[in-house]
Amino acid sequence: MTLTRKGQAVTLIGLLSLAGVYVRAIGYTPIEIHQGLAQKIFYIHVPAAIYAEVAMMLVGLGGVLYLFLKDPRLDRFAAASAEVGTAFAVVVLTTGPIWGKTVWGTWWAWDARLTSTLLLFFLYIGYLLLRGTVTDPGARARYSAVVGICGTALIPFIHLSVYLFRTLHPQPIILKPSAPSLPWSMLETWLLSLGAFTVLYVGFVMQRYAIGAEERDHA
């Protein structure tokens, strides 16, 4: 079984898991009284945001290791993670404003969390454009590694921005030093969604990595 086939199988499991999360979130998870059904956007928005950030951290890690080891597989992994992270960033930047419109009364605010997340998306786009324009594989991998490391440096700022600045975006209710401020019934659905997004990330990266490897073989 090739890596592409394995990746497709993992992705299928991830998509089926996400369908299960949809059913559980919509049909079997309590409705939050202040926000109504719009609160259920939380179950897809937050896991997508976590994986948009984790993907960039892994791009940076792949870049650092590439600069030391010069192993092209690390560069290929970083490229795969960047593309998948871009897809998750699109989910974050579309579901966030939809949720914000009904809860805050506005689609967008230029506060620290939203602006830094938009910057993360632009960094992903810049990373992918860079890879598309530099033809020499060695130079492309080196430049991409530097952009990836810069992107990774942005991640702690995104997470801490809600503590450092006055923002419209709320502070974390799960990823914080104290216990999650969420009933177990809601936390359970969120954890299932996080699992589904984890499987999707792995499946997507496996497929994208395999495509990158084949591109190299045909070059």
Add this chain to the structure above:
Amino acid sequence: MPETIPQNGGFMAAAYIVTAVVLLSYTVALYLRARKR
């Protein structure tokens, strides 16, 4: 007096549909790129 729950299910539906469209589109894009190789 009991609080009224906001009627905003359309926003939830929109967000869930957008997520499904983005993720399914990327899945199909990867499938087609792999087939072209």
